[in-house]
Amino acid sequence: MKSKILEVGKSQYTLRDQFGLSITKLAKKNKKIIVLDADVAGGTGLHRFRKKFPKRFFQCGIAEQNMISLAGGLASLGFIPIVTTFSVFMLRGLEQARLSIAYNNSNVKLVASHPGLDVGPDGGSAQCLEDLAIFRSLPNFRVISPADPNEMDSAVKEIIKFKGPVYMRTGRSEIKKIFTKKYKFKIGKGKIIKKGEDLSIIACGVMVERALVASKKLEKEGIKARVVNMSSIKPIDKDLIIKCAKETKKFIIAEDHNKFGGLGSAVSEVISEFCPIKVKYISVQDEFGISGEPNELAEKFNLDYKAIIKLAKKLNLKK
Amino acid sequence: MSKFDQDVNYIRALILLSIFKAKSGHPGGSLSSVDFLYFLFDKVLKLKKKDFKNWNRNYFILSKGHCAPALYAVGFIKKFLSFNSLLNLRKIDSNTQGHTDLRKLNWVGASTGSLGQGLSYATGIALGLKSKKVNKKVFVMVGDGEIQEGQVWESLMFSAHYKLDNLIIILDYNKIQSDDFNKNIMNFEPLKDKLISFGMNVQEIDGHNFNQIKNCLLRIKKNKKPNFIISHTIKGKGVTFMENKPQWHGSVKLTFEQIKEALIELNNFEKLRKYL
Numbered sequence: 321m322k323s324k325i326l327e328v329g330k331s332q333y334t335l336r337d338q339f340g341l342s343i344t345k346l347a348k349k350n351k352k353i354i355v356l357d358a359d360v361a362g363g364t365g366l367h368r369f370r371k372k373f374p375k376r377f378f379q380c381g382i383a384e385q386n387m388i389s390l391a392g393g394l395a396s397l398g399f400i401p402i403v404t405t406f407s408v409f410m411l412r413g414l415e416q417a418r419l420s421i422a423y424n425n426s427n428v429k430l431v432a433s434h435p436g437l438d439v440g441p442d443g444g445s446a447q448c449l450e451d452l453a454i455f456r457s458l459p460n461f462r463v464i465s466p467a468d469p470n471e472m473d474s475a476v477k478e479i480i481k482f483k484g485p486v487y488m489r490t491g492r493s494e495i496k497k498i499f500t501k502k503y504k505f506k507i508g509k510g511k512i513i514k515k516g517e518d519l520s521i522i523a524c525g526v527m528v529e530r531a532l533v534a535s536k537k538l539e540k541e542g543i544k545a546r547v548v549n550m551s552s553i554k555p556i557d558k559d560l561i562i563k564c565a566k567e568t569k570k571f572i573i574a575e576d577h578n579k580f581g582g583l584g585s586a587v588s589e590v591i592s593e594f595c596p597i598k599v600k601y602i603s604v605q606d607e608f609g610i611s612g613e614p615n616e617l618a619e620k621f622n623l624d625y626k627a628i629i630k631l632a633k634k635l636n637l638k639k
Numbered sequence: 640m641s642k643f644d645q646d647v648n649y650i651r652a653l654i655l656l657s658i659f660k661a662k663s664g665h666p667g668g669s670l671s672s673v674d675f676l677y678f679l680f681d682k683v684l685k686l687k688k689k690d691f692k693n694w695n696r697n698y699f700i701l702s703k704g705h706c707a708p709a710l711y712a713v714g715f716i717k718k719f720l721s722f723n724s725l726l727n728l729r730k731i732d733s734n735t736q737g738h739t740d741l742r743k744l745n746w747v748g749a750s751t752g753s754l755g756q757g758l759s760y761a762t763g764i765a766l767g768l769k770s771k772k773v774n775k776k777v778f779v780m781v782g783d784g785e786i787q788e789g790q791v792w793e794s795l796m797f798s799a800h801y802k803l804d805n806l807i808i809i810l811d812y813n814k815i816q817s818d819d820f821n822k823n824i825m826n827f828e829p830l831k832d833k834l835i836s837f838g839m840n841v842q843e844i845d846g847h848n849f850n851q852i853k854n855c856l857l858r859i860k861k862n863k864k865p866n867f868i869i870s871h872t873i874k875g876k877g878v879t880f881m882e883n884k885p886q887w888h889g890s891v892k893l894t895f896e897q898i899k900e901a902l903i904e905l906n907n908f909e910k911l912r913k914y915l
């Protein structure tokens with residue numbers, strides 16, 4: 321069956337590039353948008369914004385704590401500051417994000433490139449596997465991780481529409497296009513992007529495409545795996561989780577993140593309270609990454625489609 | 640005694656009264672900073688309660704947020720706060736939280752309590768006002784212990800780089816931080832040289848002297864450099880048994896005898912005894 325929102329193929333842009341493009345486009349109309357950077361605009365995709373709007377681009381130097389508190393002050397004047405750096409360096413300003421942004425419910429967007437093992441060759445120090453857990457724990461923060469450039473474009477519009485703090489992952493690697501332009505991201509909403517009733521694979525970010533591949537291959541072996549894109553990690557789509565739990569009875573939750581506190585935990589919190597079912601996790605097993613290409617790392621750390629297939633078979637055998 | 644000094648004595652008494660009622664709070668740095676705070680709110684900022692809804696105005700931010708009792712007492716005098724709120728400092732459901740809190744009071748400018756952040760936040764406001772081409776000023780007060788935070792120096796670099804001459808940083812230099820004198824905890828002298836090399840216009844004054852406070856603010860330059868006022872003060876100023884003693888930093892539970900002695904010295908015991 322052909323779906324209107326699904327169309328897997330080559331993508332011209334990475335998630336970070338798409339973010340740069342989308343926010344620059346949106347900023348033409350929305351003059352409140354400004355960008356703060358800590359000397360990594362080339363890496364975050366914001367060099368485009370800098371070129372187009374030099375007066376609305378504020379270089380903060382390699383000083384993330386100041387940058388994040390500063391954004392709170394700017395937001396109090398009605399600006400919409402987009403704070404950009406690598407995921408791992410956002411953690412440097414965690415306490416600043418807590419008091420100068422979350423506490424006042426300030427309209428600041430922290431947009432982080434380089435999340436997860438997906439960072440690749442830069443290695444373990446740069447591969448942030450803790451950000452979803454950390455920012456999810458801050459009151460008022462929304463936490464999202466779009467899966468492809470078209471969803472990113474839609475997400476950019478949504479996070480600017482939303483008045484309040486957002487932490488959003490972009491991504492560094494070459495990725496596939498998954499969705500058509502019809503796909504619309506909504507804060508707090510997940511979406512079933514492939515049907516199936518034997519189990520559900522709940523995924524976010526780069527794991528969504530891998531989940532789709534796994535589901536397709538499983539089909540050939542007679543296992544119908546539903547795929548859910550859960551790009552809004554906080555707030556999480558409780559209703560959809562309950563629906564899928566009732567309909568498929570088994571979950572695999574997949575994320576490019578440590579096993580604690582991220583999407584796996586967010587979904588499990590709903591399950592354990594409202595609809596206890598069998599759950600398995602695809603995530604990094606409480607360790608740090610290493611250098612390598614993203615696909616090599618995905619294989620080594622059991623984050624690739626093969627790992628999903630293996631787990632799905634295990635789950636399904638125990639029907 | 641001048642009217643100003645009389646007012647400030649009364650404010651000092653209110654600070655201690657509120658801390659006495661709260662059974663906790665930081666008297667030392669509140670008492671040292673209050674002359675400058677009162678001068679700013681009384682003579683410089685000229686803000687009315689309704690002005691705080693508007694972003695296009697002057698700002699004051701207390702980055703050393705544990706000295707909130709001083710800001711609240713000044714706020715009471717300027718009619719931003721009720722007497723009842725002042726006496727409910729740190730109490731459940733009060734708007735006078737232990738540290739200044741934007742969720743409760745819009746006129747405090749920033750939520751503080753984590754040292755170092757308020758300065759960056761104020762710097763963000765100064766940058767925003769500049770880029771909106773609005774000719775308004777941002778005053779921000781930091782503590783001497785506070786400037787040991789790396790974030791403070793990040794923000795000084797930033798305000799110098801962006802030529803934020805609408806930013807006026809006041810250091811309440813009372814020489815004492817939480818546990819001990821600065822020089823015993825972590826020396827940062829020579830400070831003036833550091834600040835000049837960071838691109839600040841630096842002035843040094845006696846922060847308990849009305850004329851010096853007034854004059855330093857008249858000398859604020861518009862020369863594309865942020866302004867930094869080193870205001871030498873005495874921690875615990877005005878109450879002899881508290882002056883210059885680290886143990887009066889906070890969080891202090893005052894006895895009745897202590898509050899009585901303090902209010903007597905501040906000439907406000909008779910006026911305020913009914914609230915004790």
Ligand SMILES: Cc1ncc(C[n+]2csc(CCOP(=O)(O)OP(=O)(O)O)c2C)c(N)n1
Pocket residue numbers: 665667668669703705706752753754755781782783784785786811813815816817874888
């Ligand atoms: C980041 C941070 N670390 C530690 C504290 C705990 N603390 C509260 S006040 C204080 C001492 C501050 O000294 P100073 O800045 O000199 O303040 P003042 O003397 O004016 O009271 C400390 C360490 C804090 N509030 N924030």
Ligand SMILES: [Mg+2]
Pocket residue numbers: 668782783784811812813814815816
């Ligand atoms: Mg001090």
